[in-house]
Amino acid sequence: MGNYDAVVVLSFGGPERPEDVLPFLENVVRGRGVPRERLLEVEAHYQSMGGASPINAQNRALVEELRKVLDLPVYWGNRNWHPFLEETVAQMKADGVRKAAAFATAATASYSSCRQYREDIARAAAAVPGGPELIKMRHFYDHPGFVAAMADRTRAALDEVGGEARLVFTAHSIPVSMAVSAGPQGNGYERQLREASALVAAEVGAGDFDLVWQSRSGPPHIPWLEPDVCDHLETLHAKGVESVVLVPIGFVSDHMEVLYDLDVEARNLADELGLRMARAGTAGTHPRFVEMIRDLVNEPEPTACPVTCCPAPARPRPQG
Structure with missing residues (x-):
């Protein structure tokens, strides 16, 4: 300790x-x-x-x-x-x-x-x-307590749509340059989220899943992680998928980005497409x-991250 x-x-x-x-x-x-x-x-x-x-x-x-x-x-x-x-x-x-x-x-x-x-x-x-x-x-992200909590939330959402649905895990999109530099070995953000998603999917007996992104806020000329959740819903619909469960694996509480981006924007799109959709709760x-x-x-006191880990992104210089 x-x-x-x-x-x-x-x-x-x-x-x-x-x-x-x-x-x-x-x-x-x-x-x-x-x-x-x-x-x-x-x-x-x-x-x-x-x-x-x-x-x-x-x-x-x-x-x-x-x-x-x-x-x-x-x-x-x-x-x-x-x-x-x-x-x-x-x-x-x-x-x-x-x-x-x-x-x-x-x-x-x-x-x-x-x-x-x-x-x-x-x-x-x-x-x-x-x-x-x-x-x-x-x-x-891989702690059994977090995985168990998210698995429970996911099961409840699966029950809401009748038990059969495509699992779509979502997390906040970030610039690709930030994602590449995340973690001591790089690419830690996406790798950790994908591992967390796989652990939750396994807990609920899902053989396959998708990891997509939401809440992009940067200028269009800067690459951010894709696909966006709404774009992905359209892709799934075009492939004939009928039911989807969105799992906000990148968030620990139902705050504004979860409520607006998933419960409003993604929900409205799913309704337009005729997709049955449920959104899993967060760990909360x-x-x-x-x-x-x-x-x-x-636990024993954790070792601090290397100073080179997750560097601050370059900021635009003030104009004028």
Whole structure:
């Protein structure tokens, strides 16, 4: 064990009021050169869903479940919205925490799902001198607890469509250049997601499956991982597939991108095509997932990733 005296859940964060949506999105894309019109387009997605993301409420629920199985204080801090990690670390310092296990709500290697959380930890440490040491837990894409939770969610979706369906696993698309550099050996993001998908498919007795991508947000001239989930649904329909189960293997909670990209856009397309479609839930607060986090905290302290792993992507230079 790492001799921790607390646990902190690290997450992306999300707005909880309509007036918070645009400031939140500005935090997310700061320094990335995202066009204003794209930002307003995404804001409209949030506003169409009530002007709030469910991610914060889901993280609160996860924290409450963790407090039931851990004999340690459990905190929560975000990258892009309140409570910011810096705020949480300041509270941890005030509470006398010296060393904490940091569980990031992302299962795989990539800049945004791993290295950037390490940068968040470093930024919080700089903002709170003398604050606790935070040790990021390892990737968990292949942990039996995560696989079991996702298999349960997938079985429920298969039951919804009658038990026979093509399994289509989805994850957030990222630039190909970022995917290639993910993980110590490279290509870790796609490789880990494909392995997780295969493990879940095997658990539910599926002999075959697809891994596709969603939520692309970059400029069209930059290659991102493909195919997009909606394009793939059209391909399956053209091949005569009648039933599909979408499994958001790249997400651990039903936050805005899952709700909008799958439950709205993919659902609408499936209805137009006449495809029977069900969407599996995410791990969320599934008991096996909560137990998995407890197991990670009780493992020996993980070795930090090499500094060359999952490098930050090149950002466009400011114009003018």
